[in-house]
Amino acid sequence: MKNKAIKQGLNRTRLIPYMFVAPAVLYIIAVTMIPAVMALPISFTNWSALSPNKKFVGFENYIRLISDKAYWESCLVMAKFFFYVPIVMATGLGAALLLNQQQKGTQLFRVIFYAPVITSTVAVAILFDWFYQPTFGLFNAILKSLGLSPIGWLQDPATAVPSVILFKVWKDFGTAMLIYLAGLQDIGSEVKEAAMVDGANVWQRFIHITFPLLKPSHTYLLLTNIINVFMIFQETYVLEGALNSTRTVVNYIYEQGFQSFRMGYASAMSFVLFLFIIIVTIVQQRFSKMELA
Amino acid sequence: MKRLLSVLMVLMLTSAVVFAGGSSEESAASDGVTTIRYWQHSSAARDEMMLKVIEMFEAQYPQYKVEAEFIPEADYNQRLIPALATNTAPDVFQIQQGMVSKLAEVGSIQPLDNSVMSTESIQSDYLNAAVDGLNYNGMYYGMPTDTQTIILLYNKDHFRAAGLDPENPPQTWDEFFDAARKLTIKDENGNLVQSGWGGKGYWCEVAAFVVQHGGTMNDENGDFNFADNPASVEAIRQYISFYKDGNYSTSFTANWAGFRQGLISMMLGHPAMIGNLVTTAPNLDYGVALIPAYEGRHTTCISSWAYVASSRADSVAATTFIQFLASEEVERMWTEETGQLPVSLSLVDDPSIASDPKIALAIDSLKDSFVGTLQTGALNSIWDDGMERIRDTDADLETVLHEMQTALNEELHTQL
Numbered sequence: 111m112k113n114k115a116i117k118q119g120l121n122r123t124r125l126i127p128y129m130f131v132a133p134a135v136l137y138i139i140a141v142t143m144i145p146a147v148m149a150l151p152i153s154f155t156n157w158s159a160l161s162p163n164k165k166f167v168g169f170e171n172y173i174r175l176i177s178d179k180a181y182w183e184s185c186l187v188m189a190k191f192f193f194y195v196p197i198v199m200a201t202g203l204g205a206a207l208l209l210n211q212q213q214k215g216t217q218l219f220r221v222i223f224y225a226p227v228i229t230s231t232v233a234v235a236i237l238f239d240w241f242y243q244p245t246f247g248l249f250n251a252i253l254k255s256l257g258l259s260p261i262g263w264l265q266d267p268a269t270a271v272p273s274v275i276l277f278k279v280w281k282d283f284g285t286a287m288l289i290y291l292a293g294l295q296d297i298g299s300e301v302k303e304a305a306m307v308d309g310a311n312v313w314q315r316f317i318h319i320t321f322p323l324l325k326p327s328h329t330y331l332l333l334t335n336i337i338n339v340f341m342i343f344q345e346t347y348v349l350e351g352a353l354n355s356t357r358t359v360v361n362y363i364y365e366q367g368f369q370s371f372r373m374g375y376a377s378a379m380s381f382v383l384f385l386f387i388i389i390v391t392i393v394q395q396r397f398s399k400m401e402l403a
Numbered sequence: 404m405k406r407l408l409s410v411l412m413v414l415m416l417t418s419a420v421v422f423a424g425g426s427s428e429e430s431a432a433s434d435g436v437t438t439i440r441y442w443q444h445s446s447a448a449r450d451e452m453m454l455k456v457i458e459m460f461e462a463q464y465p466q467y468k469v470e471a472e473f474i475p476e477a478d479y480n481q482r483l484i485p486a487l488a489t490n491t492a493p494d495v496f497q498i499q500q501g502m503v504s505k506l507a508e509v510g511s512i513q514p515l516d517n518s519v520m521s522t523e524s525i526q527s528d529y530l531n532a533a534v535d536g537l538n539y540n541g542m543y544y545g546m547p548t549d550t551q552t553i554i555l556l557y558n559k560d561h562f563r564a565a566g567l568d569p570e571n572p573p574q575t576w577d578e579f580f581d582a583a584r585k586l587t588i589k590d591e592n593g594n595l596v597q598s599g600w601g602g603k604g605y606w607c608e609v610a611a612f613v614v615q616h617g618g619t620m621n622d623e624n625g626d627f628n629f630a631d632n633p634a635s636v637e638a639i640r641q642y643i644s645f646y647k648d649g650n651y652s653t654s655f656t657a658n659w660a661g662f663r664q665g666l667i668s669m670m671l672g673h674p675a676m677i678g679n680l681v682t683t684a685p686n687l688d689y690g691v692a693l694i695p696a697y698e699g700r701h702t703t704c705i706s707s708w709a710y711v712a713s714s715r716a717d718s719v720a721a722t723t724f725i726q727f728l729a730s731e732e733v734e735r736m737w738t739e740e741t742g743q744l745p746v747s748l749s750l751v752d753d754p755s756i757a758s759d760p761k762i763a764l765a766i767d768s769l770k771d772s773f774v775g776t777l778q779t780g781a782l783n784s785i786w787d788d789g790m791e792r793i794r795d796t797d798a799d800l801e802t803v804l805h806e807m808q809t810a811l812n813e814e815l816h817t818q819l
Contacts, residue, residue: 157488
């Protein structure tokens with residue numbers, strides 16, 4: 111009798127964590143997983159989304175995708191955005207190292223650096239669009255006051271992607287900073303003290319102790335930021351570079367789905383993107399496990 | 404792997420059940436009162452005005468009740484398209500004029516009920532250029548709203564400073580380009596300080612210029628043909644030469660922002676800007692004039708949105724509401740309170756409709772007008788991308804125009 115009660119209690123205890131995560135899991139299934147999976151059957155149709163009528167077209171959308179020059183150009187634009195990943199991680203790490211000290215004012219700077227993360231992307235992107243204005247924008251005014259030549263920013267296809275990367279780094283490095291701060295605080299002081307006793311200088315301690323011990327943070331940030339790059343949309347929707355120089359795959363999917371009403375084709379592109387993200391995630395996880403082993 | 408496949412299968416089946424079960428709300432009729440659901444893209448002035456109009460409609464037609472929803476313009480398509488896709492679109496809604504034939508083709512909207520608004524009455528009572536684009540296979544599928552032409556807006560202070568008469572704006576294209584060059588100011592390094600004209604290739608402006616100069620944008624079947632017509636190509640070359648010669652640049656300033664800030668002297672644009680400038684540039688001393696003329700004709704291009712009825716709406720109720728929205732009484736209110744152009748022939752010729760001379764001139768512009776054919780987001784994107792290449796690169800004009808034409812025709816003939 112007593113054993114049964116203990117068993118029931120244990121079962122209940124085991125259920126509790128699932129109950130906590132259930133709302134989030136159900137939400138993700140409903141608003142992310144189901145629409146993502148739905149893209150597959152839709153991708154085999156010519157659905158316009160202007161009516162419920164659909165016609166099965168087999169692999170037509172996938173074949174079209176192979177020869178669609180604009181699609182591959184948008185892939186190239188997206189590829190350029192991968193430079194964002196090491197930059198945002200390095201900036202976040204730098205900020206975390208500076209703020210991982212018990213000095214007056216560090217709390218304030220943590221708040222200031224994290225503030226862009228919680229601001230509306232569209233609202234601040236509009237603000238940056240003004241800052242990037244070549245003739246009257248803030249950034250060129252600063253460059254001119256320093257005696258430097260103005261830059262075309264978004265108006266110049268050569269500088270458009272770096273301009274958006276600059277904006278994204280400013281907007282997102284607070285998240286990387288927070289993750290690295292948590293990681294830094296997990297590193298026991300005894301390890302560093304032992305290294306100091308052995309005569310290691312600041313740089314040696316960083317390279318041989320701090321950086322390797324931050325590996326879980328690196329892995330998490332690398333994965334989430336790579337996925338983030340695959341999904342860039344709002345930033346490039348507002349900060350539109352000249353001659354489609356910032357049109358990413360997601361922007362192109364949006365154009366095809368919501369402007370040209372080729373929802374079947376847009377779904378095919380979405381599904382290919384979805385597969386890419388899954389493959390990258392699996393490969394990255396395998397590498398991480400191998401390295402940990 | 405098997406487990407992953409099982410999970411995917413379950414998700415697909417679940418999603419199919421969820422999506423197959425889309426609701427099919429019908430126009431509700433209870434106690435003899437039919438409810439009409441209505442959507443429009445939102446702006447403070449338009450929403451307030453529409454609520455007044457709905458109140459008037461319900462007083463005149465007590466058998467109908469209108470449930471209106473105002474959606475910000477940026478979100479409008481994202482709300483409307485899923486509603487159309489799941490057959491839950493409102494009974495009456497606004498749509499860009501160019502979308503009418505596409506929605507009619509896939510059966511998402513229905514023709515106006517002939518017992519309420521006959522084809523003949525539409526043809527005889529409304530400006531043809533404003534309603535032509537709403538005709539699909541011989542039937543009208545909607546009535547125009549937010550009708551716009553292209554007029555000239557100019558900064559009077561700049562005219563005075565350049566020694567031009569602010570009360571005598573350019574009447575011909577020669578005068579216009581001459582004034583634009585006089586109004587352009589550059590610093591000692593050749594950088595723009597003030598631009599005479601902020602033209603960057605907006606479709607309706609270019610179309611009006613081309614048509615005035617004897618070119619065509621479309622053939623008799625509606626296909627785009629400007630790249631094959633030497634008169635059109637030459638006109639576009641002439642139009643863009645002001646920009647190519649460095650008299651304006653999009654990197655100098657955005658054109659309407661520049662006009663508001665006093666950095667651009669002249670703009671060709673929609674009469675809706677008259678209402679807009681009241682709040683966005685209240686101190687700007689500007690005048691309006693008809694679009695410049697070639698050989699005496701100020702021919703301009705019309706663009707508009709349309710009120711349409713979804714295929715599932717009560718045909719009579721929806722058409723009655725649309726008829727009311729397009730009635731003389733309501734058009735007069737729109738014009739007097741917001742500056743929107745009327746399209747009823749009786750109002751276009753009625754001198755009492757506009758006490759503001761700027762609005763009166765805008766209405767006058769309707770008299771020599773043709774319907775613009777580039778009225779969907781996708782077509783506009785193709786045009787804008789092409790014009791950007793013409794303006795900002797050394798690409799050959801004729802090559803780019805041919806590429807634009809091919810892409811536009813392909814988009815036009817996309818089977819939905």
